[in-house]
Amino acid sequence: MSFRDRLLENYQWLNGYKTSDLTGDLISALVLSFLLIPQSLAYALLAGLPPQVGISAAIAPAIAYSFFGSSRVLSVGPVAMTSILTVAAISQFPEEFRVVSAAMLAFMSGVFLMILGVLRGGALATFFSRPVVSAYITGAAILIIVSQLKHVFQVDMPGRKISEMLASFWDNKGNSVAIAMYFGLGTIILLWAVNKPLYNTLRRMHIRKKKAKYVGNISPLILVVAATIFSTYFAFHQKFNLAIVGEIPATLPDFAFPVAAWEHWETLILSAFIIALVGFVDSVSVGQTLAAKKRHRVDPDKELLGTGAANIAAGLTGAYPVAGSLSRSALNHATGAKSPLVGLMAALLMALAALTVMPLLENLPLAVLAGLIIYSCFSLLNFKEIWRTWCYSKADALTAIGALFAVLLLGVQYGVLVGTVLSMIFHIRLTLKPHTVEVGRFIGTEHYRDADRFDVEEFDEIKTLRIDESLYFANARFLEDTVAQLIVKYPQMKDLVLMCPAVNRIDASALESLTEINQRLKNLDINLHISEIHSHVMDRLHRSNFLEKLTGKVFMSQHEAIEALRPEPDWSQYSDHIDMH
Template sequence: MNDRLSRLFPPQVWLKRYRRTTLIQDAIAAVLMTILVIPQSLAYAMLAGLPPETGLYASILPVIGYALFASSHTMAVGPVALIALMSATTVAPLSNGDPAVALGTSLTLALLCGLYLFAMGIARLGFIANFISHPVISGFISGSAVLIILSQLGTLLAIPASGANLPDIMGSILTHLERFNALTLLIGVAALIMLLAGRRHTQPLLIRLGLGESAAGLLQRLVPMVAVLVTTVATASAGLGDAGVAVVGVLPQGLPGLTLPSVNLAMLETLAVPAFLISLVIFVESASIAHRMAARRGERIDPDQELMGLGAANVLTAVSGGFAVAGGFSRTVVNDQAGAQTQVAGVLTAVGIGLVTVFFTDLFHYLPKATLAAIIIAAAVTLIDTRSARDTWRYSRQDGLALLATFLLTVFAGVIPGILTGVALSLLLYLYRTSKPHIAVVGRLPGTEHFRNEQRYAVETNQQLIILRVDEALYFANARYLEDRISEALRDHPAVTDCILMCSGVNMIDASALETLEAINTRLDGAGVRLHLSEVKGPVMDRLETTPFMRHLSGRVFLSTFDAWQSLNTISPDTTAANNSCFL
């Protein structure tokens, strides 16, 4: 029972070893995290189309909920740009511009995401993230980043800008362009330059001034708070709010009451699919961050625990007035660089944000919304991964086209069509690649027990014996290809009396492939060719032994291909010359 509880609640393990020195490290990290998270949280709430205070609410209880189940020691959970955008594009068409409806729908969406994630964790479906390939994820995130940037142009110009894709957003901006506010644009551009220049030059400057690399990198992450302070003071002292510069205004003090969002069947039906897709993105994005940080620290991540942690976080954000949350890369990096050792740092950060929410919201009254837009844009720029796109295109045209298609559809159709396309492309690419597995005619390397592709090596072969190595699981999508490939090989080798399928690369044979093998065995037997198997893996053999195929197999099953060669090689072998290489 104790082991089961320890697996379910990982803090039970590391809290036993928790020391005062660890608490001090976590507390220092929490102070720095609080400073970083507040402007980000306000900005991402605006990106989600919600009041700024919801960003603060989404940074308190969800962090604690995640900490209860998380296997990652340092990943920081809260509002992130990509999930905020997906939430906004899902909610906006349903709210018709009504802020109260938008908030209620966002809470319901977060609740559904939380339930999906937690249920997947209980069902141990952490492997589900593998259904989306990295190129597709890269294209989706880059396309979403473009939409995030475009969505903030309206705030920078102080004009309405709505839409879920590039044509809609640009159309809205062009329609209202003549109403833009020059002061708002000036503040937004100044904040953006400060953020981008600070990101690039702060660390090198501080290092030249004698600061350590780690400390300089940490201070560089706090540039957004500097931008917030400078533009807030400038706006307040110059009275720019009266000149048309939109500011955050009055933020309610105190914490919201805990309550379940109002849910009806029609809303659940509408949000069910978007919520699942958003849940998938939450997990994929968060898991990649958690694995990256764990690798640096020599730790191990349990994907199923991460699912439950993220699920608990989203359920708690739904009942506490926030919106959907995920693991954030920038805040996780700051958390790690600040010296955080455990999830206690996140809990203390939540306490710090809670104190700010209760006592100090007045400090943000004159914060320009254009500054928050600049923070969002600066964060989104880092999500556009041109290097990955270039490397992927060079390595694989198929993956490159999948990345490009996902990117373009995300930008021109929206994030939900984009991620749907991404999932579909990932599965289609897998089916395409495995539908034509590598099947090589192999021969024996002279003087050894090894068998290699006769197209690549100088190997011994025999006119009456052909060996085909299958380098893929056999299933419905490639069963016919196997049959065709064997037929081609036998046409090229008309004197063959024995055919060996070398199954060292086959880890599964499904019912369709088994039926095809039976047909191959029957056809070869009728042509006077015996079918043999070699190097069949144990789990595959366990299943084959119970089938009629094994009873009707015209040949034998050999433990190794060399055993089959010795047993069936009844005439002197020929030597087939090939280009020697190191490839299999």
């Protein structure tokens, strides 16, 4: 399929699209913008950028995604994860270079994603294990919550690592501003009250779930407006030095290529690549989860193009890296969004808000935005997932815990790297010693099972070794050692069958080991046979000379192998009992 055809597939939703669907999408876009207005300001604060940068991240990227993405409900724009990764990357630069640095990050992330999309690199979405991603998000959420304490209590908290931030918070806690604390903690408490007790009360009053959730969805905007009015009326900024958002220009983002020295670009390349991967994995995970509920399909390859286009648009409009938002996408799903037009219309509404509403929010306390961020991060904490993983697989859990502590102790950028490296180490460690068992036959059947677990029929001269792993350079030597142990264990063995139902690949190193095993057995007058090997693996073996050297045969099934190799029954011992007439 050509690149053009892949893009045209994104517009299949136009088939059967009705006027009523357009009305529903417009309502969804309106509700979405109510949530997007406070989030764009809050996440800009989290990224260490001016509020107008967050607004820009909610406009052009959403428009670009609506043309290139494959999800009908995914809301692409500013999110907590890319915000915390952005501030970690740009904090090394002087403040006057941070806006352009954020735009450079977005542009490079978009280019990386677009290249991967053209190369059909959507499989990267499965590269990170679920426990690692869950632990990474949990660690990042903790880091975000701690980082926002400086705005809730209005104290100086230098540092990017959690230990540095907590130490500076403890040292400066005496300088906190009480009114900021009231705004920040009050925001968290009110959001909890609206989304928990009030929601439950509305449900008990037989108000539909969908309508009851609307209250929670628009509550952040109501809080922002109320806090701004309250702060302006009582002049808290002038009287108590309460930190506020400040002037927000009533302008739309300009299109401009981020210009900087090459050394500046080089410094940000690794961060841009990490942000691209994390944002893409997060977006695909959200998109696929919601699409499955409506029996739609999200194509990871197309999502690379969609999120890539969104980030390039962000870079060209002075914004910062964007990704799919879980809360906003879930809102789209709940409000019945039918098409990507929701994102496009929400972006246009945000553009209108940028010219009219946003400038009125200059007296909004930063503590309120910090409270919004902290409350949204509570839903990202997933310690239950780590515990479930620990109960099921200690290796996976240790990998996840390693990623979690890497985020907390080293920073968010290193969490992904540590989690990925640990995953690879544990995977290689597990496959270094592939699971192998000796199998026998259930008497009177064609079923073969583990001889150590079940009462099965075995033959002294025929032994079967089942291999439950693909064979490659890291475990090839282990197979040689296992066969050597069988030779010593069964001196009467004349035939060895390698049962390979789980072997999906045999690389060149493993092929050399099989050749060596075959020769070693041949010297001992033992035949080597293979059973239940996959056709695509056989195709590769045919391209080598291994099958020509094989002393035994290749059997379609294990039962066929045993029937062909087992000795004929000796009926002579029963001849005295046979009555001949």
